[in-house]
Amino acid sequence: MxxxxxxxxxxxxxxxxxxxxxxxxxxxxxxxxxxxxxxxxxxxxxxxxxxxxxxxxxxxxxxxxxxxxxxxxxxxxxxxxxxxxxxxxxADPFDLIVAAPGSEITMLFAAVYLQPSDVPLLSGDTYQSIATAENVSLAAPIAFGDSYNAYPIVGSTPQFVTHMSPALVEGAMFRGHADAVIGSGVDLTIGATFTPAHGVGDAVEHDAHAQFKYTVVGRMQPTGSPWDRSIVVPVEAVWEVHGLANGHAPERADQLGPPFDPDYFPGTPAVLVSAEQLYANYALRAQFQTAETMAFFPGAVLAxxxxxxxxxxxxxxxxxxxxxxxxxxxxxxxxxxxxxxxxxxxxxxxxxxxxxxxxxxxxxxxxxxxxxxxxxxxxxxxxxxxxxxxxxxxxxxxxxxxxxxxxxxxxxxxxxxxxxxxxxxxxxxxxxxxxxxxxxxx
Amino acid sequence: MIRACLIVLALLATTIMAQGTYAHGEAHQDHDDHVVEADGVRATHAWANATTGSTALVYVELENISESAVTLTGAETELAASAQLVGLENTGGELVYTVIPQMPIAAGSKMVLSPNGLAIRLEGLTAPLVHGEHFHIEIALGDVHLDTAVEIESATATQHSHAGHQH
Structure with missing residues (x-):
């Protein structure tokens, strides 16, 4: 007291x-x-x-x-x-996180503070139900697991990059599957190329994705978060690097970002969900607090x-x-x-x-x-x-x-x-x- | 010196916990009206933290067991000048409660008002909220009005003391 x-x-x-x-x-x-x-x-x-x-x-x-x-x-x-x-x-940009049931704190650390954990994936059908839910203005997959020189590589969508950084300080948004937008604190230049390592930390496998190269095309504004040291790439590329379908049917294989085809959606550890109104975010949390999904506000966990x-x-x-x-x-x-x-x-x-x-x-x-x-x-x-x-x-x-x-x-x-x-x-x-x-x- | 302080702190904590447990045990022998239901809407386990301040947050589990959506629009109580639905929001790094004018609850779904989330904020309390006592609040869900008892839990409680019980 x-x-x-x-x-x-x-x-x-x-x-x-x-x-x-x-x-x-x-x-x-x-x-x-x-x-x-x-x-x-x-x-x-x-x-x-x-x-x-x-x-x-x-x-x-x-x-x-x-x-x-x-x-x-x-x-x-x-x-x-x-x-x-x-x-x-x-955690401010992360209105609502939807993930597979588990520990909210583990997922908070993984999705918001980029401390990756081995977590179950959400299926294509689940992602589809989130993306098409009433009042959802943004449903961005957050697919982590690879890295480059200790910088975590996160697969997501152009909409997610714009959500994190409404304008880029240099370069442009990714337009191809091998393009990457880097955080403000990443020590790379526009036009630089790099090969992703599988995993994060001491146990990374440097040669696991040796056949793949990303090219840096843009840099985000500083966010004051671990995302300043992240490399954001198209989620399609993350799936392709791991030998999976890229989220789209073969006839639309070059597409970047949503809508994704549930039949070709390999899975994502988390989805950032945003709605324009606060009440809608709470309604979405209630809607996706189910046996198959866990929905939480990072702000509430932090509180x-x-x-x-x-x-x-x-x-x-x-x-x-x-x-x-x-x-x-x-x-x-x-x-x-x-x-x-x-x-x-x-x-x-x-x-x-x-x-x-x-x-x-x-x-x-x-x-x-x-x-x-x-x-x-x-x-x-x-x-x-x-x-x-x-x-x-x-x-x-x-x-x-x-x-x-x-x-x-x-x-x-x-x-x-x-x-x-x-x-x-x-x-x-x-x-x-x-x-x-x-x-x-x- | 530090050891002595820790021992004093431990003794104080034990005393406070013992007091809390005693009061808790006494409070719920008196009344058992944790559930109210009207027109297919059910309110369960309404509670608030004890306070001597002028504002308080009321938490409750609302369940829409009807076949149509209802909208939570607010509440009223004789104990406070105003009662508004609020939700915790992260605005630029500040975690603040923002007023939510209305909250739809879909048919067959549940809306839980709990700490660090949704709550009914009472402002202008006319009396302190004393641990172990209770007061009444009228929750407005469109045309449906639920008059429920709000248990006053300890100042540091994070849930209703019957949370998890089926009613």
Whole structure:
């Protein structure tokens, strides 16, 4: 349960940005109230400035520790959100997937994120019933299994290419069975030829289709998904390469794309189905949720997975705050030790008549300043960490991740500041409890 | 420290699960009206998650056992200012619920409203939805109106606690 839930519900009539700003202020409120009470009636800042300068290198080290701890914590949490958005964005073109009954997650990974699996095929009759169903505007077979230099080769239709990339950045749509349109990240040029390998990964058979060559004729726009590293070819070619019928009767053997002849349709692992209206997609899902077919929305499967990640996010947030508080506690313990170096000067202040509360406010303000500067610097480190981790994740997964800090991370930092400035009262109390006479003689 | 935290988390989880199981056991002794049927349309296992917020999603299994298509057009309940049919949609990487004005249900077919799919969204709730209690909702399918009880499951439930039972 989100502890901020009741607060959000109380202010849900406000615009979203205003709600977040109010929550930020509420989280900072303990720090502001404690600060106001501690320094009320005094001006400790010139002394604090002098203390910061006197031990500037030690202070920089403390600030650096807090900044790195805060920055990495919020950077990682922002990454989780970026990954969620990136995976959903990658699945955006895939309205409805129809496949043989099995695991939705396995098929999601195979059809959307191009992690091929050995799955049963849908027959020509099944494809025909999907393609001719009411309200279907696109029914594109997705036939995977071959590759070239680790780029997956996917057989589909010109309509599918247009669905993924409404315009090509260079070249043209495939017109012949041996033409190929490549993703934006494929290291091939227009006009290049290549021989497909059978399979994907370490166990590919390079010579299995040695007699066949594809020619690159076009390049798709970037999609921010693993499809940027894919090679899309006519599904007819995929079937022909494997010695199967090509989806059309012999007298129409040169045809590309639908309609396919069910009698000459060798089968496809999945079909991307799209309808113009949302209700129609749901109606189609209900229609093809049968004993012979499985229909699912990639977005719905992702939402379920994100639901699980939501719990992980909460645990991550708790662990991040615990880590940050532990680091800050370490820094405060360091400050207590540092106070021993200041002890004689603070005792002198008190011997000259400075009120105990003034000395208390000096020590607390000094610690709070270190925490505040460290936390603010941590936000900067967080932006940097999020950007670096995003690049690494994008390179590793081919899913474009654009993580950046947002209100939830700022709330986390605000909560951290409030919690730790309360902890900063401890070294202030300890400094105050030291014996003046002993410190003056030390 | 981490071990101590994990132990505390495990204890908390056990306590929460134990509370959930207890409340769950109590709730369904009181009423057993999980199925309503009128004019060849059947509504089964209507449920919603417990919440103290102002919006909630209601899920239900609808079955058209008649010989003609019916259209789900909306719902009404005294507990909320409005009730609309919505469907989860992926729009540019944002998974959002979009209003669906009407949803046809073909003759002899079933339409399941479930989490991360179709749902009836209640807005402007006038009272919190308390786990173990229930409220009534009137589902409009053209001229057919089904008045069914909505079980309030736990805030984290993902299905009706009688899901899978035949009624």
């Amino acid at each position: 989100n502890p901020l839930g009741p607060l959000y519900r109380a202010i849900e009539w406000m615009p979203i940005a205003a709600q977040d700003a109010v929550v930020l202020l509420v989280l900072l409120l303990p720090a502001l109230v404690v600060g106001g009470l501690v320094i009320f009636g005094y001006r400790p800042f010139s002394l604090v400035r002098a203390m910061l300068w006197r031990f500037r290198w030690t202070n920089l080290l403390f600030i650096g520790l807090i900044a790195v701890s805060v920055g990495i914590g919020v950077g990682l949490i922002a990454q989780e959100r970026g990954l969620r958005q990136g995976t959903a964005r990658a 379920s997975l994100h639901g699980l990640m939501g719990d992980v996010r909460q645990v991550m947030s708790v662990m991040a705050v615990i880590t940050q508080v532990l680091v800050t506690t370490g820094v405060l313990v360091g400050l207590v030790i540092l106070m021993r170096l200041f002890a004689r000067r603070l005792a002198l202040l008190r011997a000259l008549g400075a009120p105990s509360r003034f000395v208390f406010s000096v020590v607390w303000s000094y610690a709070a300043t270190l925490i505040f500067i460290g936390a603010v610097a941590g936000v900067g480190v967080g932006f940097l960490a999020a950007a670096i981790i995003s690049r690494v994740v994008t390179a590793q997964t081919d899913i474009l991740v654009n993580a950046t800090l947002s209100w939830p991370e700022f709330h986390l930092v605000a909560g951290f500041i409030s919690l730790t400035v309360l902890l900063a009262l401890v070294p202030a109390f300890i400094a105050l409890s030291r014996p003046v006479i002993t410190d003056l003689r030390s």
